[in-house]
């Protein structure tokens with residue numbers, strides 16, 4: 001399976017200097033986790049097919065996003081600036097891997113039936129990138145059985161200060177023996193898991209869920225300001241970034 005290392009190195013050469021991290025997984029690992037009742041979420045590729053989930057760490061904002069909005073590639077249009085930025089960098093990957101048959105599934109993409117194309121938290125977990133904590137991880141639940149609790153992924157280095165950007169599937173790259181990395185369980189007690197889930201479900205706007213574990217890096221003040229600003233009001237901030245005022 002010579003090609004795998006070459007592809008991984010190409011992706012890493014493009015994306016790592018921009019602050020992204022890449023994590024390979026086999027399609028079967030993901031599909032085995034998707035529930036029977038949610039068959040539609042399963043990915044329609046060979047079990048041994050290799051995909052990479054792409055994470056943006058805090059520095060992507062300064063290393064990739066700001067340079068992008070200052071470049072001629074940024075279009076002052078109705079398309080979301082961050083989505084444009086991700087599209088641009090992922091297209092560089094596609095150009096580099098021209099001989100490969102590649103599908104890109106962005107975190108924000110929906111199918112015609114308005115279902116997410118990819119469950120990035122499940123993909124992140126099965127790749128070993130970040131543990132995905134769900135209600136089912138808590139042994140003694142404080143919530144009513146019927147209450148729905150959204151799950152949250154916690155990264156071993158960045159806690160909640162990161163985002164999933166998408167998955168790149170290499171349709172012809174089959175590698176049955178890809179070594180499986182287990183995600184690191186950083187919330188070791190029921191109390192910590194409950195704390196993370198409550199903060200993510202209740203008060204996510206105060207950023208506290210991101211700090212449920214010690215982290216090595218957080219978003220910069222400018223990045224926080226950008227994400228706190230409602231999307232429709234971000235254009236003024238973008239203009240100031242473009243003009244070098246922020």
Ligand code: B12
Pocket residue numbers: 033034035036038041106107108109116117118119120121122125126132134150151152153154160162163164165200201202204
């Ligand atoms: C729709 C959506 C929302 C909706 C609904 C949330 C939800 N989780 O359903 C709303 C608008 C409420 C929302 C809000 C937010 N969201 Co949101 N959202 C999404 C989105 C696009 C899809 C989630 C979804 O519909 N999942 C479908 C359900 C069915 O999936 P599921 O519950 O995980 O179920 C599967 C697993 O349980 C799996 N499974 C079964 N058994 C097992 C066992 C194991 C071990 C594993 C791993 C899996 C597994 O099988 C199930 C499917 O069959 C994702 C991005 C994406 N493409 O995944 C972001 C995402 C979940 N959101 C995110 C964030 C940050 C937020 C907000 C903080 C706002 C923001 N963007 O800043 C808030 C916080 C939540 C809140 N308190 O409101 C992040 C979470 C990052 C993290 N650290 O986990 C994501 C991943 C986006 C990203 N690009 O990183 N969100």
